[in-house]
Amino acid sequence: MSTLNQNLPMHKLLYRVFMHDIRVALRRQSDVVAVFFFFIIATSLFPLGTGVDQKLLMAMAPSVLWVMALLSCMLSLPRMFSNDYANGALEQIVLSNQPTILLILMKIFAHWVLSGLPLVLIAPVIGLQFNLNTDALIVLAESLMIGTLALSLIGSIGAALTLGLRGAGILIAILVLPLYIPVLVFGAGAVGAIAIGMSSNGAFSLLGAVLAIALVVAPVATTFAIKIALE
Amino acid sequence: MQINWLKYASPKTFYPLAGKLIPWFSVGAVLLIAYGLYLGLFIAPTDFQQGEGYRIIFVHVPAAWFSMFLYLLMAAYAAIGLILNAKLSHMMAKAIAPTGAMFTLAALVTGSFWGKPMWGAWWVWDARLTSELILLFLYIGYFSLQSAIDDRNRADKASAVLAIVGAVNVPIIYFSVKWWNTLHQGASVSLTKAPAMAAVMLQGMLIMALGFWCYSIAVILMRVRCEISEREHMRILIEQ
Numbered sequence: 001m002s003t004l005n006q007n008l009p010m011h012k013l014l015y016r017v018f019m020h021d022i023r024v025a026l027r028r029q030s031d032v033v034a035v036f037f038f039f040i041i042a043t044s045l046f047p048l049g050t051g052v053d054q055k056l057l058m059a060m061a062p063s064v065l066w067v068m069a070l071l072s073c074m075l076s077l078p079r080m081f082s083n084d085y086a087n088g089a090l091e092q093i094v095l096s097n098q099p100t101i102l103l104i105l106m107k108i109f110a111h112w113v114l115s116g117l118p119l120v121l122i123a124p125v126i127g128l129q130f131n132l133n134t135d136a137l138i139v140l141a142e143s144l145m146i147g148t149l150a151l152s153l154i155g156s157i158g159a160a161l162t163l164g165l166r167g168a169g170i171l172i173a174i175l176v177l178p179l180y181i182p183v184l185v186f187g188a189g190a191v192g193a194i195a196i197g198m199s200s201n202g203a204f205s206l207l208g209a210v211l212a213i214a215l216v217v218a219p220v221a222t223t224f225a226i227k228i229a230l231e
Numbered sequence: 232m233q234i235n236w237l238k239y240a241s242p243k244t245f246y247p248l249a250g251k252l253i254p255w256f257s258v259g260a261v262l263l264i265a266y267g268l269y270l271g272l273f274i275a276p277t278d279f280q281q282g283e284g285y286r287i288i289f290v291h292v293p294a295a296w297f298s299m300f301l302y303l304l305m306a307a308y309a310a311i312g313l314i315l316n317a318k319l320s321h322m323m324a325k326a327i328a329p330t331g332a333m334f335t336l337a338a339l340v341t342g343s344f345w346g347k348p349m350w351g352a353w354w355v356w357d358a359r360l361t362s363e364l365i366l367l368f369l370y371i372g373y374f375s376l377q378s379a380i381d382d383r384n385r386a387d388k389a390s391a392v393l394a395i396v397g398a399v400n401v402p403i404i405y406f407s408v409k410w411w412n413t414l415h416q417g418a419s420v421s422l423t424k425a426p427a428m429a430a431v432m433l434q435g436m437l438i439m440a441l442g443f444w445c446y447s448i449a450v451i452l453m454r455v456r457c458e459i460s461e462r463e464h465m466r467i468l469i470e471q
Contacts, residue, residue, distance in 0.1 A: 157392070157393075157396055161376060161389045161392060161393060162376070162379070165379050165380060166379070167379065171375055171376065171379050174368075174371060174372050174375045175372045175375070175376060175393060177368070178365050178368040178369050178372060178397075178400075178404070179396065179397070179400050181365060181404055181407060181408070182400075182403050182404060182407035185407040185408065185410065185411040186407060186410075189410070189411060206407070206410070210403065210407075213399075213403070217396070217399060221392055221395075221396050224392055225389060225392050228385055228388045228389050228392065229385065229389070231384070231385065231388075
C-alpha cells in the first residue's frame with residue numbers, strides 16, 4: 001500500500017489512509033449502494049406489515065428507523081477491514097512506524113462516511129413517509145449523525161474480532177448487536193421524545209457520552225483485536 | 232517461608248489441585264443448597280403480600296447475582312490472560328462462561344415464573360429483566376466467537392477482548408435500559424420497593440448463594456480439567 005510512505009507528515013498520511021478506503025469503495029459502488037437500498041427497502045416494509053394507521057406509524061417511526069439504521073450499519077461491517085486483511089495492507093498498517101490506532105481510526109471514520117452518512121441524509125425522507133413532523137425529522141438526522149459514528153466505532157471491534165472467519169457476517173451480528181443497545185435507546189429516545197413534544201436534550205447528551213466512550217475504547221480494542229487476528 | 236503463588240498458575244500443577252478440590256466443593260454445594268432450600272421452603276414465613284409464590288426468590292436472586300458476578304469474573308480472568316499471557320487464565324474464562332450463562336437463563340426463567348402470579352405476565356420489559364436478557368446475549372456472543380475460531384490461541388485472545396468490552400458495556404447497558412424504561416413506562420412495577428425482609432429469608436438466600444458459589448467452583452474446576460487434558464494431554468501423559 002503506497003499510502004504508507006513513512007516519510008509523509010502525519011496528517012497527510014492519515015488523509016491518505018482515509019481517502020484510500022473512500023476510493024476503493026467508490027470504485028466498487030455496489031457494496032455501498034446495496035446497504036443504502038437495504039435501509040430504504042427494509043423501512044418501507046413496516047407500513048406494509050402494520051397498515052397505514054398514521055398514529056401508529058408515527059409512534060413506531062423512531063424505533064423502526066433507528067433499528068433499521070442499526071442493521072444497515074451492521075451489514076456493512078464485514079467489509080471494514082476484510083479487503084485489507086486479505087491483501088496484506090492491514091499487516092502493513094500494523095507494521096508501519098506510525099501510530100496504528102490513528103490509522104485504524106481513519107479506516108473506521110471512512111467506514112462511517114460510506115455507511116453512516118448516507119443514512120443520515122436519507123433518513124429524514126423516509127421519516128416523511130412515517131408522518132414525522134419537521135422537528136422530529138431534524139432530530140432524527142442529528143441523532144443519526146452522532147449515533148451512526150458510535151455504531152461504526154463499536155462495530156469495528158466486532159469486525160476486527162471476526163477477521164477471516166467463516167460466517168463472519170452473522171457472527172458480527174451476534175457480537176455487536178447487544179453492544180449497540182445503548183445507542184439505539186438514546187437515539188430512538190431522542191426522536192421519540194421530540195415526536196411527543198418533550199425535550200430531547202437529555203437523550204442527546206447521553207448519546208454524546210456513548211460516542212465519547214466509544215471513541216476512547218473502540219479504537220484501542222479494535223487495534224488490539226486486529227493484532228490478534230494477524231498473529 | 233516463601234510461598235510460590237505462581238506455582239498453581241501452570242496447568243500441569245493446577246490439574247491435580249483442581250482434582251482434589253472438586254469433591255470438597257461438590258459436597259459443600261449439595262449440603263448448602265439442601266439447607267438453603269429447607270430454610271426457604273419450610274422455615275421462612277409466608278409473605279403477607281405475595282403468599283407462597285415469593286419462595287422462588289431463594290433460587291432467583293442468587294442465580295441473578297451469580298449471572299452478573301460470573302460475567303465479571305470471566306472478564307477478569309480474560310484480562311489476566313491477556314496481560315500476563317497466562318494460558319490457564321484463558322481456560323478459566325472459557326470454563327466460567329457456560330455456568331454464567333446457565334445462571335442467567337435460570338434467573339430469567341425463575342423470574343418469569345415469579346412474574347406470572349405477581350404481575351400477571353410472563354414477561355415485563357423491566358430494566359432488570361431486560362438487562363439480564365442482554366447479559367445472556369453477551370454470553371451467547373462469547374460462546375459463538377470461541378467456537379468460530381479454530382486456532383486456540385486466537386480464540387482465547389479474541390474472546391477475551393470481547394469479554395472485556397462486554398464488561399465495560401454492562402453498566403452502560405443497564406443505565407440505558409433503565410432510562411429507556413422510565414421514558415416508556417412511567418410508573419411501572421418497581422422491584423426496589425420490596426417489603427423489608429425477615430431475617431430468616433435473608434439467611435436462606437445467603438446460604439443458597441454460598442451453595443451456588445460452591446457449585447460454580449466445582450463445575451468450573453471440572454470444566455477446566457477437561458480443557459487442560461484436552462489441550463495438554465500429550466504433555467501430561469509424557470510427564471506422569
